[in-house]
Amino acid sequence: MTIRAQVQGVGHYLPKRVVPNSEFEATIDTSDEWIRSRSGIERRHFAANDETTSDMATKAAQNALDMAGIKASDIDAIIVATSTADLTFPSAATMVQAKLGMTTGFAFDVQAVCAGFVFALATANALIVSGQVNRVIVIGAETFSRIMDWSDRTTSVLFGDGAGALILEAVEGDGTNADRGILATDLNSDGRHKDILYVDGGVSTQSTGHLKMQGKEVFRHAVEKLASTAHTALAKVNLGSDDIDWIVPHQANLRIIKSTAQKMGVGLDRVVLTVQDHGNTSAASIPLALSVGVERGQIKPGNLIVTEAIGGGLAWGAVVLRW
Ligand code: UT7
Numbered sequence: 590m591t592i593r594a595q596v597q598g599v600g601h602y603l604p605k606r607v608v609p610n611s612e613f614e615a616t617i618d619t620s621d622e623w624i625r626s627r628s629g630i631e632r633r634h635f636a637a638n639d640e641t642t643s644d645m646a647t648k649a650a651q652n653a654l655d656m657a658g659i660k661a662s663d664i665d666a667i668i669v670a671t672s673t674a675d676l677t678f679p680s681a682a683t684m685v686q687a688k689l690g691m692t693t694g695f696a697f698d699v700q701a702v703c704a705g706f707v708f709a710l711a712t713a714n715a716l717i718v719s720g721q722v723n724r725v726i727v728i729g730a731e732t733f734s735r736i737m738d739w740s741d742r743t744t745s746v747l748f749g750d751g752a753g754a755l756i757l758e759a760v761e762g763d764g765t766n767a768d769r770g771i772l773a774t775d776l777n778s779d780g781r782h783k784d785i786l787y788v789d790g791g792v793s794t795q796s797t798g799h800l801k802m803q804g805k806e807v808f809r810h811a812v813e814k815l816a817s818t819a820h821t822a823l824a825k826v827n828l829g830s831d832d833i834d835w836i837v838p839h840q841a842n843l844r845i846i847k848s849t850a851q852k853m854g855v856g857l858d859r860v861v862l863t864v865q866d867h868g869n870t871s872a873a874s875i876p877l878a879l880s881v882g883v884e885r886g887q888i889k890p891g892n893l894i895v896t897e898a899i900g901g902g903l904a905w906g907a908v909v910l911r912w
Contacts, residue, residue, distance in 0.1 A: 590761055591761070591763065592720065592761060593717075593718070593759070593760050593768050593770030593771065594713060594717040594718065594725070594757040594758070594759065594770050594771045595758055595759075595762075595770035596770070596910070597724075597756040598653040598655070598657025599656060599754065599755050599876070599883055600651070600652025600654075600655065600656055600754050601652065601751065601754070602648035602649040602751065602753075604637060604640055605637070606636075607633075608632060609631065610624040610631060610746065617739075624746050628747055628843065629843020629862075630746070630868045633750075633867055633870075634750055635750050636750040642681050642730045642731060643669075643684035643685050643688065643730070645750070645873075646754070648752065649728060649753050649754040650667070650685060650728055651689065652754070652880075653726065653756050654689075654756065656756075661689035662690075662693070664689075664694055664725070664726055665723055666694050666696065666713070666716060666724075666725045667682045667686050667695075667696035667697075667726045668682060668697060668698070668709045668727050668728070669728045670698070670699045670705030670706045670727070670728065670729045670730075671698055671730050672700055672702050672733075672871060673731050673735060677792050680696060682696035682697050682698050682728075683696045699712060701778070701906075702872065702902060703874070704872075704900045705729060706727070706872045706873070706875045707774075707776070707839075707907065710755075710771065710774070710908045710910075711774040711908060714774060717757060717759045718759075725757045726754055726755070727754065727755045727757060728753070728754040728755075729754075729872035729873040729875060730751070730872070731751065732750045736797070736798065737799065741799070743802070743804060744801070747841070747868060748800070750873075751873045751877050752873050753875070753880050755876055755879065757770075766827065766828055766911075768911060769912070770911060773822045773825040773828075773908070775822040775907050777904070779903050782806075783902070785903070786902075787800075789801050807899075810899065810905075811841070811849070812848050815838070815839075815899055815907075816849050818907040819849075819895050819897045821907070822907040832893050834893045834894065835882065835887060835888055835892055835893075835895075836853065836860045837860075837861045837879055837882060837894055837896045838898070839874050839875055839896075840864035840870070840877075841900075842864065843862070843864055846864065861882040861888070863877060863878045871900065874898070875898060879896075888912055889912065890912055891911065892912045893909070895908070895909050896908045
């Protein structure tokens with residue numbers, strides 16, 4: 590008997606305010622043309638001043654619960670991947686737990702920046718296959734608009750806010766790669782690269798700080814590491830590029846997404862793309878893309894999905910799952 594962490598529902602939430610590239614032209618030396626051609630981004634959503642990461646996470650989770658047809662009280666654990674929790678503590682996850690009216694189970698945050706959702710999925714999978722829980726809500730939620738330096742044109746035009754959620758449930762499988770559910774994971778980090786993508790503040794340095802990025806360097810690592818982690822995860826279960834129905838990549842830059850797909854030998858017609866509409870929403874980008882991919886009718890039950898992401902740390906990884 591093989592226990593699989595199977596997807597039962599997916600949902601997302603995007604804040605109301607949509608900001609087109611042209612809005613930045615008034616305040617910084619940039620253009621819609623530069624942003625589109627260098628990143629693929631056309632617009633992004635920004636949270637309202639009184640809207641927090643846990644608010645958005647709760648709405649995404651509720652949408653996923655509705656799709657799965659289950660109640661919050663049926664959930665054993667909540668994992669929120671975020672680098673922009675409402676408060677220093679408690680975790681955003683426990684705040685979501687309270688907002689969903691859940692009084693049992695447990696909840697915690699995972700922080701691996703843009704790779705956070707991949708790390709959270711792998712953690713949820715480990716809890717499920719080891720028999721510790723039956724149902725987990727895995728959420729990626731971010732308010733990166735709060736950590737932007739609005740005078741820095743090299744970063745402020747790239748990021749957005751939002752949340753996405755998956756419901757995973759323990760289901761018996763045959764132990765083959767034809768099973769529905771998470772089939773393989775691959776996680777990596779290398780703390781030597783801190784300086785190419787970080788926030789220059791935090792509790793123990795006594796400031797909130799702003800996101801700093803050496804874009805070209807991060808780009809170089811992304812192109813090199815994303816295809817490699819995806820191949821490693823696929824190889825663990827004897828699958829290859831031809832088996833993939835959809836790559837659902839972290840949505841940071843269309844050029845990174847294209848070159849990763851090319852390296853993997855997968856055409857762009859098998860890649861779910863949302864970067865144009867959401868910008869880079871860090872840990873929220875993959876669950877947002879999964880939810881939008883289902884809504885568009887791209888992702889269907891039985892499809893083989895590969896998710897891959899890289900971000901601050903550096904931290905990177907991939908998850909192979911059959912929807
Ligand atoms: O999610 C976490 C992972 N993050 C990523 O994956 C992001 C990875 N990096 C990237 O996506 C890209 O490197 C960027 C989109 C950030 C930048 O694209 P690039 O092709 O690497 O451009 P660049 O940084 O080399 O900049 C080219 C030029 C520079 O001018 P000079 O030095 O050639 O005169 C920049 O100053 O473009 C300039 N530039 C801009 N111009 C107009 C930088 N930002 C802007 C801007 N508008 N917003």
